Amino acid sequence: MTENNVMPVNNKPGRIIEFYQKRWIFFTISLVIMLVGIISAFINGVHLDIQFKGGALLKYSYAGDIDADAAADVVSGMLDRPVSTQLTSDIATNEKRLIISIAGNYGLDAKDQDKLDSVLKEKFPDSKLSLSESSMVEPFFGKKFLTDGIIAIGLSAILVMIYVWIRFSRMGGLSAGVMALVALFHDVLVVFFTCVIFQIPIGDSFVAVTLSIIGYSVNDTIVIYDRIRENTKLHPKTPVDTITNLSISQSITRSINTNLAVLLSVSLVYILAHINSIDSIQSFALPMAVGSISGCYSTICIAGPLWVMWKKRKNSSVAFKNS
Known part of the structure; x- marks a missing residue:
């Protein structure tokens, strides 16, 4: 200029x-x-975060390899709700995380969460899945x-x-x-x-x-x-x-x-x-x-x-x- x-x-x-x-x-x-x-x-x-659209957000730590699309299909098939998944890793600790976003007009009760946890561990037995964080927000x-x-x-x-x-x-x-x-x-x-x-x-x-x-x-x-x-x-x-x-x-x-x-x-x-x-x-x-x-x-x-x-x-x- x-x-x-x-x-x-x-x-x-x-x-x-x-x-x-x-x-x-x-x-x-x-x-x-x-x-x-x-x-x-x-x-x-x-994309609206869970705070603004309602639903559930689950974060699992895991080991080895895991197919995010397969995990999404398992969760979607069980709950009959739109599901998206994402794989992340912690550079400092090398911990791998599977993030599952479950949309819908309601959250996820304890019974469904326990059932989902069992199904995922059964589907991926070698991944050592462990639930580290969960968030539930009602759409209202x-x-x-x-x-x-x-x-x-x-x-x-x-x-x-x-x-x-x-x-x-x-x-x-x-x-x-x-x-x-x-x-x-x-x-x-x-x-x-x-x-x-x-x-x-x-x-x-x-x-x-x-x-x-x-x-x-x-x-x-x-x-x-x-x-x-x-x-x-x-x-x-x-x-x-x-x-x-x-x-x-x-x-x-x-x-x-x-x-x-x-x-x-x-x-x-x-x-x-x-x-x-x-x-x-x-x-x-x-x-x-x-x-x-x-x-x-x-x-x-x-x-x-x-x-x-x-x-x-x-x-x-x-x-x-x-x-």
């Missing part, structure tokens, strides 16, 4: 990156990401958890927009709030499509990641809006796109450093969780790492340029009415 000399700021020479002039490149990048996510959703489907509660999670994400985004609207009322609070909301929506979609692409089940970890990313993203956006407000007071006759480019350029180092620190720490958590096969932490850490990148990107490359477009269009409409 090109850089140009601009007016002195606080008696110091400033340099800006032309974010607004490059806006269509950024918008195209985001559009491509969304298209890839949508295509992946059609190919892979959207799963649906309620899903609804509450969506409401929490929606309310937080709306409250953020209202806060930005009130705080930056002098620079067009509504436009600032709406563009901050657009950036947040962009980040939520990126996190969602990350789960879809990597086939991470949508569960409580997704809600936790989304709410965390909303916090990081809006914090960066507010910093840039503050800088725009200050620079507008210093240079009231300077075009809004130049002021925005300058403000983002002055804040970009801080935004990148903050999100880089988050990315490094979350990446380390993911690596350790992957080594120890801690699925719940992996399903949080990977979307969180991608979401932190998206939060920084949307703040710098999406929210600011969109806000300038809004202001320019509004000014053009006022000028047209007054002519």
